[in-house]
Amino acid sequence: MTSITTEAHAPADTAARLAAFTDRLWDEEIIPALKRYIEVPAKSPMFDADWDRNGYVDRVVRDAAGWVEAKKVSGLKLEVVRLENRTPVILFEVPATRPGSGDTVLMYGHLDKQPEFNGWRSDLGPWTPKLDGDKLYGRGGADDGYAIYASLAAIMALDAHGIPRPRVVGLVESCEESGSFDLPFYLEALKPRLGHVGLVVCLDSGAGNYDQLWLTTSLRGMVSGVLKVEILTEGVHSGDASGLVPSSFRIMRQVLDRLEDSHTGELLPKSFHCDVPTSRVKEAQASASILGDEVYKRFPWACGADGALALPTTTDPAQALINRTWRPTLSVTGVDGFPELTSAGNVLRPYTAFKLSLRLPPLVDGHEASIKLKQLLEDNAPYNAKVTFHPDGRAGQLGATGWNAPEVAPWLHQALDSASNAQFGAPVGFIGQGGTIPLMSMLAKGFPKAQMMVCGVLGPKSNAHGPNEFLHVPYGKKLTTSVAQVMAACP
Numbered sequence: 001m002t003s004i005t006t007e008a009h010a011p012a013d014t015a016a017r018l019a020a021f022t023d024r025l026w027d028e029e030i031i032p033a034l035k036r037y038i039e040v041p042a043k044s045p046m047f048d049a050d051w052d053r054n055g056y057v058d059r060v061v062r063d064a065a066g067w068v069e070a071k072k073v074s075g076l077k078l079e080v081v082r083l084e085n086r087t088p089v090i091l092f093e094v095p096a097t098r099p100g101s102g103d104t105v106l107m108y109g110h111l112d113k114q115p116e117f118n119g120w121r122s123d124l125g126p127w128t129p130k131l132d133g134d135k136l137y138g139r140g141g142a143d144d145g146y147a148i149y150a151s152l153a154a155i156m157a158l159d160a161h162g163i164p165r166p167r168v169v170g171l172v173e174s175c176e177e178s179g180s181f182d183l184p185f186y187l188e189a190l191k192p193r194l195g196h197v198g199l200v201v202c203l204d205s206g207a208g209n210y211d212q213l214w215l216t217t218s219l220r221g222m223v224s225g226v227l228k229v230e231i232l233t234e235g236v237h238s239g240d241a242s243g244l245v246p247s248s249f250r251i252m253r254q255v256l257d258r259l260e261d262s263h264t265g266e267l268l269p270k271s272f273h274c275d276v277p278t279s280r281v282k283e284a285q286a287s288a289s290i291l292g293d294e295v296y297k298r299f300p301w302a303c304g305a306d307g308a309l310a311l312p313t314t315t316d317p318a319q320a321l322i323n324r325t326w327r328p329t330l331s332v333t334g335v336d337g338f339p340e341l342t343s344a345g346n347v348l349r350p351y352t353a354f355k356l357s358l359r360l361p362p363l364v365d366g367h368e369a370s371i372k373l374k375q376l377l378e379d380n381a382p383y384n385a386k387v388t389f390h391p392d393g394r395a396g397q398l399g400a401t402g403w404n405a406p407e408v409a410p411w412l413h414q415a416l417d418s419a420s421n422a423q424f425g426a427p428v429g430f431i432g433q434g435g436t437i438p439l440m441s442m443l444a445k446g447f448p449k450a451q452m453m454v455c456g457v458l459g460p461k462s463n464a465h466g467p468n469e470f471l472h473v474p475y476g477k478k479l480t481t482s483v484a485q486v487m488a489a490c491p
């Protein structure tokens with residue numbers, strides 16, 4: 001193999017050869033592997049209490065680990081690590097091929113999935129992979145099954161062309177969709193094996209469009225849990241009791257009014273807000289100039305009252321980006337205590353329960369916010385009803401903290417821009433994302449000097465967590481090659 005330059009600005013022929021390699025690997029091996037992955041309902045522990053006994057998580061972990069080992073990358077070591085009573089992680093290590101390189105590139109992904117959800121197209125299903133044109137449909141392919149395969153493909157592309165790179169460590173978990181509550185224990189146990197992390201590559205994020213490389217610069221935190229209002233021990237005749245027995249739903253509304261202004265959607269507690277850094281405002285304005293109205297038009301709006309589409313909270317693209325990345329928001333994602341409409345009789349229900357999802361700005365501590373939220377919702381319940389809020393997190397980590405990226409180093413900015421221009425023909429874009437990746441705040445504390453390349457395939461209409469989730473295959477290929485270029489440019 002001949003040596004090829006490792007400058008950040010890779011020659012066009014080098015970038016083209018890397019792209020040809022990753023394209024072929026995607027077509028011949030990664031897409032078939034992802035199809036097998038999609039078929040397995042490896043739901044995250046929050047959504048499958050019997051995940052260990054069912055064995056689906058173990059299966060996708062075992063399959064992914066086997067695929068990596070089968071590639072026979074020189075010097076690769078792989079271990080499936082299992083701490084007692086915790087979801088497994090894959091740890092693989094590949095030694096540096098660049099003489100004198102002391103830094104480690106840490107590559108991250110996850111293999112657990114969100115549940116099925118409803119509303120899938122009649123020809124699609126969550127566990128039925130389907131390649132339709134340039135889109136691979138099915139649960140988990142884009143979020144985030146592809147990450148481990150793309151990570152190794154980037155390494156293989158560099159090695160196949162004799163391009164030196166740093167040491168690489170891959171960490172792939174199976175608890176991310178449940179808040180990564182097992183991950184801190186693994187990071188503590190495995191930290192000595194991670195080495196000196198100079199660059200983190202996280203392929204679990206999104207893209208503003210499919211026309212360029214996008215670097216995620218911030219992530220929101222999250223507190224989720226079940227809010228339950230109980231007023232009766234059993235249902236009673238609504239004609240007999242209503243007007244005397246207060247409705248559990250009305251009490252629920254009163255409780256939620258403490259948290260949210262229902263007219264504007266603004267979260268009322270000041271502690272759930274933070275100042276938006278000036279740099280992020282400017283960044284949103286720059287991204288808005290690229291994306292325009294597609295910032296809000298990309299969502300599947302229902303038909304509104306006048307026959308036109310329903311409206312977003314704002315039609316200003318820059319403000320829309322700020323709202324979905326730096327403002328706290330409340331969503332009700334599930335309900336209990338309600339009968340199906342077909343069996344809804346004249347009964348005053350004994351309780352109402354909502355699954356709440358509270359997204360927090362990047363700089364708000366998730367654990368502290370969870371404690372404050374519980375107190376706000378439970379104290380001084382109307383009518384002395386039994387009001388309880390049970391967060392999904394674990395002791396000491398009841399909520400996930402968001403993340404605000406460190407300043408991008410000049411070498412990384414140059415490498416990202418070079419890769420984006422080479423693979424997409426457009427410069428790199430910078431964008432905040434409204435989702436949560438708990439690992440990033442953990443790594444920011446553990447490796448404060450590391451640079452962060454947080455990217456992903458979740459672009460417009462990819463619909464992770466919802467129906468018709470898809471992976472945009474051409475974007476996945478180009479992202480893989482971009483990662484390879486950036487790794488080659490590491491100082």
